[in-house]
Amino acid sequence: MNRDLRSKMQKIERVCSAIEALEIKLKREDWFRIWTAAKGHEVP
8 A cells, every 4th residue: 555545544544533533422520621631731
């Protein structure tokens, strides 16, 4: 498989993963915990 095709397939996989992520249901508290963990500080 050439690099261009591999790159396009990886992009498609990332888009598919993002679409699947839209189905995740989070409570507001869980969302803020994830945000805090990602940023390293609480929401301003």
